[in-house]
Each structure stands twice: as C-alpha cells, then as structure tokens.
Amino acid sequence: MTDVPALPVRPWLDATRPVEERIDLLMAEMTLAEKVGQTHQVANIDPDADADAIAAGRISSSLYASGPTGGNERDEGVLVGNIDAAQRHAVERSRLGIPLLFGRDVIHGHRTVCPIPLGIAASFDPYIAEQIGEVAAREAVVDGVAWTFTPMVDISEEPRWGRVAESLGETPVLSGRLAAGLVRGFQGDDPSEPDRLAACAKHFAGYGLAAGGRDYDTVSVGENTLRNLHLRPFKAAVDAGVMTVMAAFNDVDGTPMHAHEHLIRGVLKGEWGFDGMVVADWNGVGQLVNAGVAADLREAAALAIRAGVDLDMCGGAYLAHLEELVRSGEVELGLVDDAVRRVLRLKFRLGLFERPYAARPGASNAPTPESRAVALRAAQAAHVLVQNDGVLPLDPSAGSVLLSGAFVDEGEALLGTWTLDGRGEDVARPGAALRERLGDRLTVADGRFSDVTLQQARRADTSVLLLGEHPSRSGEAQSVTDIRLPHGQLDVLRAVAGLGKPLVAVVYTGRPLDLSEVLDLADAVLVVWHPGVEAGTALASVLLGDVEPHGRLPMTFPLSTGHIPTSTHQRPTGRLIRADVDHEEGRYIDALTYPRLPFGLGLSYTEVDYAAPTASSSVLSPDGSVTLTVTVTNTGKRPCREVVQLYFRDPVAEVTRPLVELTDWALVDLEPGQAREVTFDVQAEQFAYAGRDLTTRIDEGDIILLTGPDSARLQSVTITMKKDS
Numbered sequence: 256m257t258d259v260p261a262l263p264v265r266p267w268l269d270a271t272r273p274v275e276e277r278i279d280l281l282m283a284e285m286t287l288a289e290k291v292g293q294t295h296q297v298a299n300i301d302p303d304a305d306a307d308a309i310a311a312g313r314i315s316s317s318l319y320a321s322g323p324t325g326g327n328e329r330d331e332g333v334l335v336g337n338i339d340a341a342q343r344h345a346v347e348r349s350r351l352g353i354p355l356l357f358g359r360d361v362i363h364g365h366r367t368v369c370p371i372p373l374g375i376a377a378s379f380d381p382y383i384a385e386q387i388g389e390v391a392a393r394e395a396v397v398d399g400v401a402w403t404f405t406p407m408v409d410i411s412e413e414p415r416w417g418r419v420a421e422s423l424g425e426t427p428v429l430s431g432r433l434a435a436g437l438v439r440g441f442q443g444d445d446p447s448e449p450d451r452l453a454a455c456a457k458h459f460a461g462y463g464l465a466a467g468g469r470d471y472d473t474v475s476v477g478e479n480t481l482r483n484l485h486l487r488p489f490k491a492a493v494d495a496g497v498m499t500v501m502a503a504f505n506d507v508d509g510t511p512m513h514a515h516e517h518l519i520r521g522v523l524k525g526e527w528g529f530d531g532m533v534v535a536d537w538n539g540v541g542q543l544v545n546a547g548v549a550a551d552l553r554e555a556a557a558l559a560i561r562a563g564v565d566l567d568m569c570g571g572a573y574l575a576h577l578e579e580l581v582r583s584g585e586v587e588l589g590l591v592d593d594a595v596r597r598v599l600r601l602k603f604r605l606g607l608f609e610r611p612y613a614a615r616p617g618a619s620n621a622p623t624p625e626s627r628a629v630a631l632r633a634a635q636a637a638h639v640l641v642q643n644d645g646v647l648p649l650d651p652s653a654g655s656v657l658l659s660g661a662f663v664d665e666g667e668a669l670l671g672t673w674t675l676d677g678r679g680e681d682v683a684r685p686g687a688a689l690r691e692r693l694g695d696r697l698t699v700a701d702g703r704f705s706d707v708t709l710q711q712a713r714r715a716d717t718s719v720l721l722l723g724e725h726p727s728r729s730g731e732a733q734s735v736t737d738i739r740l741p742h743g744q745l746d747v748l749r750a751v752a753g754l755g756k757p758l759v760a761v762v763y764t765g766r767p768l769d770l771s772e773v774l775d776l777a778d779a780v781l782v783v784w785h786p787g788v789e790a791g792t793a794l795a796s797v798l799l800g801d802v803e804p805h806g807r808l809p810m811t812f813p814l815s816t817g818h819i820p821t822s823t824h825q826r827p828t829g830r831l832i833r834a835d836v837d838h839e840e841g842r843y844i845d846a847l848t849y850p851r852l853p854f855g856l857g858l859s860y861t862e863v864d865y866a867a868p869t870a871s872s873s874v875l876s877p878d879g880s881v882t883l884t885v886t887v888t889n890t891g892k893r894p895c896r897e898v899v900q901l902y903f904r905d906p907v908a909e910v911t912r913p914l915v916e917l918t919d920w921a922l923v924d925l926e927p928g929q930a931r932e933v934t935f936d937v938q939a940e941q942f943a944y945a946g947r948d949l950t951t952r953i954d955e956g957d958i959i960l961l962t963g964p965d966s967a968r969l970q971s972v973t974i975t976m977k978k979d980s
C-alpha cells in the first residue's frame with residue numbers, strides 16, 4: 256500500500272458535459288467562503304503577495320490598470336509571467352482549482368491602436384468595428400488578457416463629458432450595431448477559441464447623462480427616456496452575445512446603479528434574459544457609501560448583491576462582508592449563488608478550465624502589416640470632411656505645403672485615451688508621412704508657433720494646420736467647461752488665415768468641439784479624432800486624395816458650449832421648434848439653436864444628388880415591412896463612398912418622440928456619374944417604442960421616413976401603420 260492521496264475527483268473538468276451541469280457539479284462542492292471568493296476581483300494581482308489568498312480560493316479575478324482612472328496613465332503593461340504564476344496558485348494549489356480571470360481595458364486596439372471609439376463610430380461600419388475587435392483580441396491574449404472592458408455604449412449628447420471619446424456616438428442604432436461588431440470581433444463565434452476575449456458592455460446605465468458633463472455626476476432621467484434611448488445599445492450588445500456588463504458609477508434618479516435592483520436584476524437579467532456576468536465598476540460597490548445610500552461597506556455589499564452586481568471590482572466589500580451577511584440571514588444564499596453561477600459560467604464559456612495558462616512562448620503581439628492595414632482602413636474611415644471649398648484634395652504634384660500645429664510630430668498623443676499598451680514609436684507621424692509623399696515641397700514647422708512659422712506660411716502655397724485636443728483632455732475624469740480649442744490655437748489659426756492663402760485645418764479631438772471660428776477661417780476642415788498608429792499615413796492619403804473621405808459625424812457638433820445639449824434626441828415641445836424661425840420662439844434670445852455641424856455630416860471630394868425616397872407601399876402592418884428606395888447619383892468627377900442615411904419621425908405617439916431618429920444606413924460606392932438605387936428593408940418593429948406604461952408598442956398612424964446625406968438634409972415619404980394591411 257502506498258501513501259499517495261487519491262486524486263481529487265473533479266467531474267466539472269469534463270468538457271463534454273454541458274456548462275450548466277459543470278457549474279452544478281462545481282457549486283455542489285463549494286463552501287460559502289469559496290463562493291464569496293468567486294465574487295472578488297483585485298487590481299494587479301501579485302503572484303507572491305497574493306499567493307495564499309489565491310490558493311485559499313479568495314480571489315476570482317484580477318484586472319491590470321494603473322489605478323481607478325487608468326485611461327490616461329501608462330502602467331507597466333501586463334506581465335504574462337505574473338499572470339501564469341498567479342494562475343498556478345489557483346489551478347494547482349487551491350482546493351477546487353478554479354482558474355482566475357484576467358481583465359484589462361483593451362478598448363480600441365491593444366498594440367495596434369485604432370481610432371478612438373468615437374472615430375470608429377464615424378466609420379458607420381460595423382465590419383470595421385469587428386476587425387478592430389478581432390485584431391485587438393489576437394494581440395491581447397498574447398499578454399494573458401482574457402476579458403476586456405469594451406464596448407462602451409453610453410449614449411450622450413454632452414461634449415463636455417470627456418468619456419464621449421470612448422462612446423460609439425449619440426444614436427442607439429449606430430451605437431448598438433457598432434457594439435455588436437466589436438463584440439463579434441472580440442468574442443468570435445466561440446469565445447473559448449484561443450484568440451478571443453470576453454467583451455463587456457458598459458456602463459449600465461445612463462452614465463452619458465452625468466449632470467453638466469461632470470464625470471460620475473448624478474443622473475436625472477425617467478425610465479421612458481432610458482428605454483427609448485439609453486438602454487437600447489445595451490440590449491443590442493446583449494443580443495449580440497456580450498458576455499459581461501459593467502454597472503455605471505452614476506445614480507439614476509437617486510438610486511446608484513450599483514444598487515439598482517430594478518434595472519440590473521429586473522430589466523437586464525430578468526426582462527432581457529441576460530445570463531452573463533455583471534461586474535461592478537472600480538470600487539463601485541464601496542462607493543455606495545460615498546453616495547450616501549449605505550452607512551458602511553457591509554450595507555453596500557448587501558445592496559449591490561441584491562441589485563445583481565456579481566463581481567466586486569477592486570473594492571473588497573463582498574469579500575469582507577458577504578459571508579457574514581448570508582450567515583446572519585440578511586442576504587439570501589440564493590443571491591450569492593446566482594452571482595457565483597454567472598462568474599463560473601463566464602469562466603467555463605471562456606475555456607479557462609481547459610486552458611488556464613496564457614504563455615505562448617515566442618509569440619509576439621507587435622503590429623504586423625496585416626494589423627496595420629486594419630488600423631489604416633479604420634483611421635481613413637474615421638476622417639470626416641466637414642468643409643471644403645475645393646482646396647482638397649491637395650494636388651500631389653503641384654505647389655508647396657506648410658504643415659504646422661501641435662500634432663505635427665506627435666506619436667503617442669495620436670493614439671487617444673485608453674491605449675494602455677499602445678506605443679508612440681509605432682505611430683506613423685503626420686510630418687513624416689506627408690514628407691514621404693510630398694518630399695521637398697513640404698515644409699514642416701515645429702509645434703511652437705512663431706514669426707518664422709508665419710513666414711513659412713507666407714511662402715507656401717497652402718498651409719495645413721493640425722489643431723485640436725491632446726488625449727489627456729478626453730477620457731475618464733477629463734471633462735471640460737469649454738469646448739472651444741485649447742488656449743493659443745485660435746491665435747495661430749487667425750494669424751495664418753490672415754495671410755489669405757488656402758488653409759486646411761485638421762482637428763484631432765476626443766469630443767465634438769465648438770469649431771465655429773475654425774469653420775469661418777479655414778477653407779477645408781477635416782475632423783480626424785485620435786486616429787491611432789496609422790494617424791500620419793491616413794491623413795496623407797485623405798489630404799492627397801488617394802482615399803476619398805467617407806467618415807460621418809457620430810455626434811452633433813453644437814454652435815457653442817452654451818448650446819449643449821444639442822443632438823438628434825431633441826423631441827418636439829408644445830411650442831414648435833423650427834431652425835429657421837426658432838429665435839422668435841423664445842429658445843434663446845442671443846443665439847439660434849440649430850447645430851453647427853449636424854449628426855451624420857461628412858463630405859467627399861465629389862457631389863452626390865439624392866432623389867426623393869419612394870416606398871413600395873403606403874401602408875404597413877405592425878408585423879410587416881416595406882421597401883424604401885432612394886436613388887443617389889454621383890454628379891462629380893471623383894468616386895466616393897456615400898453613407899446613405901435613413902431616419903424616421905413618428906409624428907403622433909403616446910409619448911414625445913425624436914424629431915428625427917437614425918434607423919438605418921447603407922454604405923454605397925459610386926463612380927463618377929454613376930447612379931444607384933439604394934433599398935432599405937423597413938420593418939414595422941423599427942418604429943416600436945416604450946409607451947407611457949413603459950411597455951413596447953407599435954401605434955397605428957403615420958410614420959415619416961426621411962433619407963439624405965445627413966440629419967439636416969433630408970427628403971421624406973410618409974407611410975401609414977395600419978392593422979390588417
């Protein structure tokens with residue numbers, strides 16, 4: 256007889272069993288302490304200092320970040336060696352061998368950084384979003400990351416809020432489709448495949464309404480507006496199979512989201528049937544104390560677990576108190592079981608039990624020609640031409656060009672917020688990229704403006720000024736009170752414009768800006784967001800016309816800071832709003848209220864004519880569809896990619912409905928002189944909305960369908976919703 260202990264039987268490791276059965280088998284073995292351990296996430300796990308806690312089953316997950324607002328701060332990066340060393344304690348030393356889950360904010364690329372999400376949204380192209388997710392996942396797994404905290408689908412009409420840079424625009428359908436694209440890219444068909452990550456739709460819900468655009472601030476919104484606007488892209492992400500959802504820091508009408516049982520447990524998990532995991536935001540459970548709805552961490556833990564928050568991100572309230580709360584009977588064991596089941600479901604679905612270790616000897620995640628090609632296409636698709644009097648495209652073989660402004664020789668600054676693993680040295684810089692194309696015809700001035708620069712501008716045939724915001728001015732906790740260009744830049748613009756020569760302004764930004772003076776002074780204006788590693792190459796290709804600009808504004812640009820909010824969310828009031836006369840209607844006495852640049856705007860280097868839309872039928876049944884047709888003709892001399900947009904208005908409903916709402920679009924390539932019929936399959940359910948009783952309804956009556964190149968230049972056709980039609 257030998258003395259070797261019998262191998263523990265772990266039937267949940269049998270991957271041929273269904274996931275739910277594996278969870279049952281595992282949970283049947285777990286102590287309460289081990290269960291609570293599965294609800295606890297730490298920051299930057301240390302394989303040595305945390306060894307015993309991991310082996311005791313007291314840690315479920317770790318995220319890697321420089322701190323609670325890590326988006327604009329570099330950290331050491333993820334050390335895959337650390338991850339595997341920590342994992343070894345979990346898999347080999349803990350009683351049940353439950354693997355740890357490692358997360359990181361891989362938001363718009365990992366090493367190969369693509370445009371910020373607001374730039375991705377400008378592409379109006381879910382396939383680009385999918386490719387970005389796929390490349391990012393492939394690179395992030397090499398560093399041991401298994402879970403990312405994207406897409407962010409917070410709807411906002413608040414350019415002061417720094418986090419609009421991370422958003423996918425102001426409309427639910429655009430945001431939802433791009434989020435679905437990102438989810439597909441990150442998770443694939445089977446998230447347990449080696450090159451995939453779990454995605455996370457965040458921040459649930461209403462975060463984009465933070466009062467005054469002040470990050471984390473309170474939110475006053477009714478459930479009807481939530482359902483008709485803010486919840487919709489979350490639903491789209493859930494329908495696309497997103498595996499996790501993050502709770503938001505804000506309250507909704509007095510109830511902090513980390514304690515919002517109705518929205519998390521009721522709507523998300525109940526009504527929508529979301530069976531994935533809800534993660535807190537960083538110490539969001541503990542912050543219930545700061546918000547004044549819990550006296551201490553113990554009470555905070557009870558509120559959050561009841562609300563349906565499954566994993567406590569970097570706070571410790573659950574670990575410290577859940578066990579005792581269950582033993583005292585204040586929290587039902589079933590609530591903890593529900594949370595643990597969801598955490599384990601995620602781990603099983605990700606294949607962590609089969610493949611817990613991350614190291615891939617010899618694997619590199621440095622940008623490759625293929626990954627850079629995705630980044631280039633994405634950056635080009637994000638360039639939005641908002642004004643052009645003919646100065647663009649620049650003639651690549653004629654005239655001299657001065658390139659000047661704050662971003663001429665920038666690398667890292669063009670990556671944007673939340674690029675924890677991007678590197679400045681990977682960035683194609685604007686100066687170098689244009690020099691490659693224009694050779695001696697280009698003069699590059701340094702970022703500091705001086706009389707010398709002015710002389711250079713005087714001598715050049717055309718000046719290109721790179722203006723805008725550094726990414727440290729956007730992202731988390733980076734709100735501003737004034738959306739004009741940062742100090743000094745307008746002076747430079749005025750000085751160069753004063754020379755009276757052709758002037759192109761390129762605007763790097765993480766938010767809609769007040770571009771009034773830029774539009775007044777420059778002949779052409781290109782909004783390029785923070786474009787990522789191919790910033791310079793993309794810019795040169797668009798300026799010189801190798802690629803036709805085809806991005807569209809995913810958020811409205813208001814006339815001024817004082818006009819916020821201005822967006823397509825505007826609903827009719829008792830006193831009608833008409834852009835041409837509304838100054839007579841008492842909206843403001845010192846300004847008009849129309850947007851400076853409307854949602855959906857984006858020019859190309861040609862002209863496109865839109866015929867009036869026609870519908871295949873003038874009536875539509877509540878479960879039917881009609882075909883809408885619009886003919887678009889390229890009447891100019893260059894090809895283009897047109898974003899043909901379809902909006903609607905529901906003129907009489909139970910509740911006020913938006914004046915225009917984007918409901919579909921089509922990307923259409925047109926050669927010079929070419930005409931194409933674009934058809935939209937319009938389903939009645941596109942006009943469904945939450946009524947006064949908050950249930951979803953489709954009304955009889957007229958629906959106005961509007962097509963055009965942006966939200967301000969639309970032609971309409973009216974159809975009638977009718978039962979039995």
Ligand code: NOJ
Pocket residue numbers: 318320323324325360404457536537731
């Ligand atoms: C706080 C941010 O709100 C969230 O978006 C991010 O994913 C987490 N920190 C983790 O870094």
